[in-house]
Amino acid sequence: MRGAVLLDLDGVLLDSRDAHLSTLAGVATASLGRRITTADLPPHAATTPRVDVLAGLGVADPDEICxxxxxxxxxxxxxxxxxxxxxGLQALKDADVVTGLVTLQSRSRLPWLLPPATLGLLDTWVCREDAQPKPAPDGIFLALTRLGVGPREAVFVGDTFTDRQAALEAGVAFAGAGWGYVGTEGLAAAGMSVLLSEPTQIGPGLLDLIRTGSNPRRVTTRNQ
Incomplete structure (x- = not known):
């Protein structure tokens, strides 16, 4: 089997929603000089660009502060x-499916965000400093170039609307990770047609999306 599965990091591989919110609160606290807790953050803070959240809290120059x-x-x-x-990653490797990480995280953070064994199962990493961030498709294109795979042979697994937009612009199939930041109901409400309900569905069966050329309402593939 040949093809590529590209994956977002936060909310797809890594359960980092609480960590992201805690980081937002910590950065706001350091900048404003008063305690900001996660309860003080606005609704949808986890899926809103961090600079917008911080600016809304009154942080000046949020890019510089970040x-x-x-x-x-x-x-x-x-x-x-x-x-x-x-x-799931091991099943993809066993099936000779190449994999790539496309993330907004910086490359320097990966070693302390992901275990070495996880990084070892990914064939390429595209990070914040490598390409224009999502929703631009640049990171997906770069990953595909590195892997030697065309867009029509790839699936991108993401959990946010920006992930979906990047996949659409890159011309690759998209599978929504319902366990991520937006959640299954939010993704479904936005009209996403391919939804995964649990991380165990990351596996070679995702390539059926390419072969069939159709998008079932929900995917129930299991690792093989």
Missing amino acids: ELWWAPALATASAELFPGVMD
């Missing part, structure tokens, strides 16, 4: 792999 404080604050937060992720 450059200064984001990595240290994130390093103190706890995030774990979703159960089933390692099995």
Whole structure:
């Protein structure tokens, strides 16, 4: 079997929603000089660009503040792999499916966000400094170029609307990760036709989306 499965990091491989919100609160606290908790964050803070959230809280120059404080604050937060992720990545490798990570995280953070064994199962990593961030398709195109796979042979698994937009612009099939930041109901309400309900559905069966050329309402593939 040949083809590529590209994956987002946060909300797809890594259960980092709480860590992301804690980091937002920590950066706001450091900037404003008063305590900001996750309860003080606006609704949908997890899926809103971080600079917009911080600006709404009154943080001046949020881009500069993130450059200064984001990595240290994130390093103190706890995030774990979703159960089933390692099995799914191993199943893809066993089926000779190449894989790529397309993330907004910086490359320097990957070693302390993901275990070495996880990084070892990914054939390429495209990070914030490598390409224009999603929703631009540049990161997906770069991953496909590195892997030697065309858009029609690839599936991108993401959990947000920006992930979907990037996939559409790149011309690759998209599968929504319902366990991520937006959730199954939110993705379905936005009209996403291919929805995965649990991380154990990451596997070679995703390539059926390419072969069939159709988008069932829900995918129930299991690792083989």
